[in-house]
Amino acid sequence: MATSSSSSSVPSAISSLPDVVLHRIRVSVAGNIAGHFALSQTCRKWRDVYREESCWQFACFKAGFGKPKLRRIIPVDGELGGELRWRELACLLAAHPGKCEIKSCKAANSHFAKEYAHLVRTSIRDPLSPTLAIEMHPLYFYLHFAHHPAGLTEAHALMPDTHSMLLTHLPTFPESKLSQYGPLCSHPNASCVFATFPPMESLSFEDGNGNVFLSVQNPDGCTILDVNRALVELIPQDMAHLQIALDHYREIISTSGMSSTQFVERISRDRGFLGDHEYPFLLELMPQL
Numbered sequence: 001m002a003t004s005s006s007s008s009s010v011p012s013a014i015s016s017l018p019d020v021v022l023h024r025i026r027v028s029v030a031g032n033i034a035g036h037f038a039l040s041q042t043c044r045k046w047r048d049v050y051r052e053e054s055c056w057q058f059a060c061f062k063a064g065f066g067k068p069k070l071r072r073i074i075p076v077d078g079e080l081g082g083e084l085r086w087r088e089l090a091c092l093l094a095a096h097p098g099k100c101e102i103k104s105c106k107a108a109n110s111h112f113a114k115e116y117a118h119l120v121r122t123s124i125r126d127p128l129s130p131t132l133a134i135e136m137h138p139l140y141f142y143l144h145f146a147h148h149p150a151g152l153t154e155a156h157a158l159m160p161d162t163h164s165m166l167l168t169h170l171p172t173f174p175e176s177k178l179s180q181y182g183p184l185c186s187h188p189n190a191s192c193v194f195a196t197f198p199p200m201e202s203l204s205f206e207d208g209n210g211n212v213f214l215s216v217q218n219p220d221g222c223t224i225l226d227v228n229r230a231l232v233e234l235i236p237q238d239m240a241h242l243q244i245a246l247d248h249y250r251e252i253i254s255t256s257g258m259s260s261t262q263f264v265e266r267i268s269r270d271r272g273f274l275g276d277h278e279y280p281f282l283l284e285l286m287p288q289l
């Protein structure tokens with residue numbers, strides 16, 4: 001039949017294409033992560049092409065996503081290692097919007113999508129135009145600042161709000177996990193989106209007086225989670241913040257019907273898509289829960 005002979009000839013036609021043509025086809029898919037997965041499953045030749053981690057890093061980069069730095073090396077099966085591979089990350093980023101209910105996470109990369117589509121850079125290490133202005137992703141303000149009606153311009157000049165920052169690391173109610181950031185690292189798309197356009201390997205944040213209060217580095221490009229985690233490190237370990245966390249934990253325990261032991265066990269297993277999240281003040285507060 002014409003149909004079967006035509007379909008079987010496609011893979012053989014692809015396998016005869018020179019590598020430079022395959023490369024151009026792959027690059028043309030740019031930031032369409034689902035498109036890269038479709039291409040990688042077309043035939044053995046494409047499967048071989050996509051064995052390279054660099055293909056998936058390119059796909060993530062062009063889509064506006066990086067890989068947040070791990071807090072530390074996580075033991076896996078008794079061995080050191082466990083860093084997420086780029087293909088695994090691309091898989092998470094492609095699947096998460098199908099189940100997440102938070103618009104700013106599902107469409108985390110849409111804010112800069114137009115710019116990324118035209119971005120000539122194919123990796124964070126490509127040179128930047130010195131005249132290009134650096135713009136913060138709106139999630140930086142949304143997650144870390146008390147909401148100001150004056151909008152982002154005014155908020156930009158203010159220091160982040162420690163209460164807002166703390167909430168991004170505390171758990172949420174079990175039934176709200178898909179509809180609230182609690183913690184942020186339960187949401188790979190919001191976490192991995194680059195914190196700035198264009199993406200940067202290093203960021204410095206200044207207060208209203210021009211003093212640098214925060215520096216963030218990630219050789220793969222600073223993501224929202226990198227910035228978020230660096231900010232949370234700045235939260236004072238004082239009674240006021242301990243009390244906020246204590247009230248939060250107690251409220252979840254009282255409405256969930258769990259005992260405090262069950263609660264601690266449950267959230268200790270839920271450590272986000274990188275498997276490295278730690279809940280603020282949990283160890284200190286356990287005797288009071």
Ligand SMILES: [Zn+2]
Pocket residue numbers: 096100101102105106186187188189190
């Ligand atoms: Zn999400």
